[in-house]
Amino acid sequence: MKKALEQTEQLISRMHTLTEDNERTLLYKASTDLEFLDGDEGFTKEEFEKFVERVPKARIDQFWELAGNFEQLAEGADTVCSDVLGDIINKLVKKELPKSYSKALSSHKF
Numbered sequence: 001m002k003k004a005l006e007q008t009e010q011l012i013s014r015m016h017t018l019t020e021d022n023e024r025t026l027l028y029k030a031s032t033d034l035e036f037l038d039g040d041e042g043f044t045k046e047e048f049e050k051f052v053e054r055v056p057k058a059r060i061d062q063f064w065e066l067a068g069n070f071e072q073l074a075e076g077a078d079t080v081c082s083d084v085l086g087d088i089i090n091k092l093v094k095k096e097l098p099k100s101y102s103k104a105l106s107s108h109k110f
Contacts, residue, residue: 020093027089030054042079045070
C-alpha cells in the first residue's frame with residue numbers, strides 16, 4: 001500500500017511538472033508570436049493587451065497581481081521588455097491555481 005501511495009505521489013508530481021511546462025510553453029509561444037507584430041523588439045501596449053487576452057482565465061487574476069499594469073512594467077518606456085514578461089510568466093506558472101478553479105476541476109465529471 002505504501003509503495004502504491006508513493007507511486008501515486010510521483011505520478012501527481014510529474015503531472016504537475018508537465019502542466020507547468022505546457023503552460024509556460026503556451027505563454028512563451030503567445031509572447032513570441034505577438035512581440036514583433038510591429039517589427040520591433042519589446043511589447044507595445046497593443047501587443048501587451050493581445051498577450052493578456054491569451055493568459056488562461058484561471059490565471060488572469062494572478063497575472064495582474066504579478067504584472068501590475070503596462071505602465072508599471074514599461075517603467076516609463078513605450079514598451080515592455082520581453083525579459084520582464086518572461087519573468088512574470090515563470091512566476092505565474094509556479095503559482096498554484098486558485099482554489100476556486102481547482103475545486104471546480106475536481107468536481108467536474110469527465
